[in-house]
Amino acid sequence: MTIDIARIRRILAAARGRSVLLETEGLQMLAALGIGAPAHVFVRNASEAASAETATLGGDRVVVKVISPQILHKSDVGGVTVVEHHRAAIVAAIADMEARLGGQEIVGFTINQFVRYDTSIGNELILGLRWTADFGPVVTLGAGGIYTEFLAENFKPGREIGIFSPSVTTDEDIEEAIHRLAIGRLATGRLRGQAPRIEVAPLVASVRRFMALASAFAPHEIAECEINPIVITGGQLIALDILVTLGSGDQPARPARPLGKLKHLLEPRSAAIIGVSEKLNPGHIILNNLIREGFPRDRIFVVKPGSAELEGCRCVPDIAALPERVDLFILAISAAQTPQAITDIVEGRKAESIIVIPGGLEEKSGTGAIVGRMREALSSARASAWQGPLINGGNCLGIRSLPGRYDTMFIPEYKLRMPSEHVSPVAFVSQSGAFAVSRMSKLGRLNPKYTITLGNQMDLTVGDYLSYLKDDLSLEIFAVYVEGFARLDGLNFLRAAREITVSGRSVILYRAGRTAAGAKASASHTASIAGNYQVTRELAQAAGVVVADSLSDFEELVRLFTLLRGKRADGTRLGAVSNAGFECVAIADTLGRFDLPAFDAATSARLEAIFREARIDSVVDVHNPIDLTPMTGDAAYEHVVRAVMEADGIDIGIVGCVPLTAALNTLPAAPSHGDDLTRPDSIGLRLARLKEELTKAWVAVVDAGVVYDPLVALLEQHGVPTFRTADTAVRLLNVLVAAR
Numbered sequence: 001m002t003i004d005i006a007r008i009r010r011i012l013a014a015a016r017g018r019s020v021l022l023e024t025e026g027l028q029m030l031a032a033l034g035i036g037a038p039a040h041v042f043v044r045n046a047s048e049a050a051s052a053e054t055a056t057l058g059g060d061r062v063v064v065k066v067i068s069p070q071i072l073h074k075s076d077v078g079g080v081t082v083v084e085h086h087r088a089a090i091v092a093a094i095a096d097m098e099a100r101l102g103g104q105e106i107v108g109f110t111i112n113q114f115v116r117y118d119t120s121i122g123n124e125l126i127l128g129l130r131w132t133a134d135f136g137p138v139v140t141l142g143a144g145g146i147y148t149e150f151l152a153e154n155f156k157p158g159r160e161i162g163i164f165s166p167s168v169t170t171d172e173d174i175e176e177a178i179h180r181l182a183i184g185r186l187a188t189g190r191l192r193g194q195a196p197r198i199e200v201a202p203l204v205a206s207v208r209r210f211m212a213l214a215s216a217f218a219p220h221e222i223a224e225c226e227i228n229p230i231v232i233t234g235g236q237l238i239a240l241d242i243l244v245t246l247g248s249g250d251q252p253a254r255p256a257r258p259l260g261k262l263k264h265l266l267e268p269r270s271a272a273i274i275g276v277s278e279k280l281n282p283g284h285i286i287l288n289n290l291i292r293e294g295f296p297r298d299r300i301f302v303v304k305p306g307s308a309e310l311e312g313c314r315c316v317p318d319i320a321a322l323p324e325r326v327d328l329f330i331l332a333i334s335a336a337q338t339p340q341a342i343t344d345i346v347e348g349r350k351a352e353s354i355i356v357i358p359g360g361l362e363e364k365s366g367t368g369a370i371v372g373r374m375r376e377a378l379s380s381a382r383a384s385a386w387q388g389p390l391i392n393g394g395n396c397l398g399i400r401s402l403p404g405r406y407d408t409m410f411i412p413e414y415k416l417r418m419p420s421e422h423v424s425p426v427a428f429v430s431q432s433g434a435f436a437v438s439r440m441s442k443l444g445r446l447n448p449k450y451t452i453t454l455g456n457q458m459d460l461t462v463g464d465y466l467s468y469l470k471d472d473l474s475l476e477i478f479a480v481y482v483e484g485f486a487r488l489d490g491l492n493f494l495r496a497a498r499e500i501t502v503s504g505r506s507v508i509l510y511r512a513g514r515t516a517a518g519a520k521a522s523a524s525h526t527a528s529i530a531g532n533y534q535v536t537r538e539l540a541q542a543a544g545v546v547v548a549d550s551l552s553d554f555e556e557l558v559r560l561f562t563l564l565r566g567k568r569a570d571g572t573r574l575g576a577v578s579n580a581g582f583e584c585v586a587i588a589d590t591l592g593r594f595d596l597p598a599f600d601a602a603t604s605a606r607l608e609a610i611f612r613e614a615r616i617d618s619v620v621d622v623h624n625p626i627d628l629t630p631m632t633g634d635a636a637y638e639h640v641v642r643a644v645m646e647a648d649g650i651d652i653g654i655v656g657c658v659p660l661t662a663a664l665n666t667l668p669a670a671p672s673h674g675d676d677l678t679r680p681d682s683i684g685l686r687l688a689r690l691k692e693e694l695t696k697a698w699v700a701v702v703d704a705g706v707v708y709d710p711l712v713a714l715l716e717q718h719g720v721p722t723f724r725t726a727d728t729a730v731r732l733l734n735v736l737v738a739a740r
Contacts, residue, residue: 003212004032012221012246019246022107023067026242033209035227036238038063038113045108046095050087054111060085063112064093070104072243077101082114115240117233119145122186122197124229125237127206129214131223131247134485135494137214138535139164139207143183144229163538166211168494173542174204187232198232206230206237220251254488257459258387262468265353265390265460266450267404268327271295272351274303274319274341275332276310282357282410283332286398287311289407293400301326319344327352329389330398330408335360338394339374346377351389355408359395359455378459396455397433403449411437423449424562427469429462430481431455439481439555444716446562449475461485463492466507470496476565478507479558482536490536494543501544506561506739508546510554511536546739556723556732560699561739563721567697569740571651573597574733575644575698576625578656578726579632579664583703584625586726587654592734594652596624603647610639630661637664638686645694652733653698656726657683659708668710677711684711688718699733701726 011028015021021029030037039057043049054062066079074080078100083089094109117123126144131137142161162177162184178184178200188196188203213225224245230237271290275283288311290300297312304310305317316322319341329351331341335358345351381388392399398408402423409416416437426448430436433453440451452465462482469475478500485493497507511533537547546561548554574594576587588596599607604622611617614636619629626640637657645653659666664683669676677684687700699721702712715722723729 003034003209003216005216007032008213008217012217015246018069020069020072021244021246022069023065023110023242024108026244027110029225029244030227030239030242033213035206035209035230036236037242038115038238038240040110040112042067043094043109043111046091046098049091049094049109049111052087052090052111054085054087054090057085057111057113059114059116061114062090063114064090064097065110065112066097066101067107067109068101068104069107071101074241085114115231115233115238117231117238118197122183123232125183125187125231126226126228127210127230127239128227129210129218129222129225131219132490132532132535133487134490134532135165135535135539136252136488136491137166137218138539139166139169139210139214141177141184141203141207142181144227144231161534161538162207163535164207164211164542165491165494165539166215167491168498168539169211169542171204171208174207175200177538177542178203198235198237202235202237217247219247220249221247223247252487254486256382257390257464258382259390259464259468261352261387261390262460262464264327265355265392265404266399266401268353268406270299270301270324270326271328271330271406272301272303272319272322272326273330273332275330275357276302276304278310280412281332283330284311285410285412286330286332286408287313289409289413290405292413293402293407294405319350320348322348322350325350325352328404328406329354330357331355331393332357332408332410334358335394339370342391343370343374343377346374346381346388349381349386353390354392355396355398356391356393356455356458357396357398357408357410359393391459392452393455394458396453397437398453400448400451402447409433409437409451409453416441418447423447425449425474425476425565426479426558426562427465427472427475427477428452428479428558429454429465431457431462431483432481435481439479439558442555443559444713445719446559448479457486457489461489461492463489463496466496466500467492470500473503476505477558477562478505479554480507480509481512481554482509483512484532485536490539494539497540497545498543501739506546507540507544508548508554508557508561509536509540510548510551511540544739546735553732556728557735559716560721560732560736563716563719564697564699564736568695569652569697569733569737572737573649573651574624574730575647575650575653576656577628577637577641577644577653578625578658578701579628579630579637579661580656580658580703581627583656583658583701583726584627587625587656587730590727590730592731593737594730594734597649599624599644599647600649603643603649606643607640610636610643630658631663633663634665634681634683634686637683638690641687641690641698642694645690645696645698650696652696652737654701654726654729654733655687655698656701656703657687659683659702659704659711666708666711677714684714685718687715687720691718691720697733697736699723699729701729 011025043052062085064081071079081093083093124145126142128140140163159182162181188200226243227239230239276287300313302310302313302315304315307315400407424446427450428448429452436453500507572594578584607622611620616629641655665675667675701723712722
């Protein structure tokens, strides 16, 4: 599939100096793109229309449109009308527009072939192209016509619009999106036995043509391009209207950075820190954290005039006095002091990487000159053979790197206790330091190999870290919290994420800043229906990324994916067990992609034997889900779960345990009762052993109050993903299976 690049370039060159193409020029562009459009005749005014030859347009009606660089949405001002196909009606329509719209700059009018098509939903599409700061050009496909925004807002999220990137989208991605979109299914599906309105191939071809246009001309020559509607008639696509907004001529690019130096940042052999007081200020906490994590004291330098030693580490009076270039320099000083410190580090070539803790470097009154000098120094260093340091931050808590044996997050140890007995194969990359530490506190036994907070991304970006860390095959889960990508960094993120997911590993993303206020300010339908969040969601999901819908989902998904790594989750046949009927109903009500198959004969016989031995066979039947009576004790519970999860016809499981029954040992030991959930025969430790022994993925549900938090903690301590409601468990298991 090719487009006529040379012809499009000539069209754009002729329009230079204007902000939009005229519709006549847009029609020429459609021809160059190979997209069909109605035949038309151009006239300058009503007088010229009186002698125009329109017989070639055919039909009994025509469409008259005003052509003006100042009227972008003609329908809104009465600049489009359908009239009978005879000279008097055409002339009258144009004369009326001249009278009503005479205050605008009118170039002329087009008399267009009237295209007959079924106007019911499914036959009008919108095909758009726009520039985004984080992902570059994107192409969109959705429901078109005058109800574009209404339909986009009311279709189910994920089915309202397809969004594609010329840099990363494949034909398979386009076809998958068309089959998933509500409008795509209406257009190409066989609804109630009817033939498809159009085949998938023409839709894929049209999206590819727009992607080729974007690759060649956005954003420097084309800022936005929108066909609305492009209609289906006779199994073909015909563009009824096109709007092209011209670019400014600028071609954005990201500055090159020496990303190989991330090795120095994440696994430093030497470190310096400035901003350490005698008292326990943030700098002192960071110093203590480095020592706690095992960073050698003799490889830490503290920049502190008037002191020779602090916490067993050598002190130097200023940055220039550092005896060597360190791998990592940590700035725990005020924002006002930071630009000068960075300048001294860069000009003196004192560090390969810098972590900038404070924010607001360019917001302090009177700092403009030193900030300018700082940026000049960094730019000069980047142009040298040395290439200068990488900078993480500012406005961040920095990094906790287990391989690097350091932690710059100035949270006292008694406030945030991290497990030390194992390393989780997780890289947690977050723009927000507060979000990172709050999630780390809630994730309990998970101990990420890297926890990276990068604040306002003044240099290093989210995409940089993913691009570097994707080659670390010990990392299986990449948990990413993003408020906004740096310029064009979304593309870096997507490319790295696709490599990670293709390798069988997982990227879990939460994109904050979801409001559409910015997009709504635009005059175009494309920007209105394809805001920043929708673009991120669609492109990320196409790259195999798991996009969390809420902060709580993000947390639960990170835990779920991490704890169930290595367990089979390769099918949709769900086996469910609970001792409460309401949970069985909740599971059946929220199956999603799952089904509840009947157990095979061997498993049924095995379960019946367990029921008889436990003397519950008179009240419990063999069916899926298994509704165990509250009379079922710890041992029988374990045997039932094992039998279900070992059944040939079951792929994945959910084990509900409403713990209030006296038959189960679910509480910590106390004088008031005989429970002790730490006994080897308790239900908690029985389930913990099953987690290790069974090869299939399964989760537990403990639907009860805070008194049963110790049971939940016990299960999660032993790696059993545990939810507090069955519907949440089933919903997120669906996400896991879809990703696998």
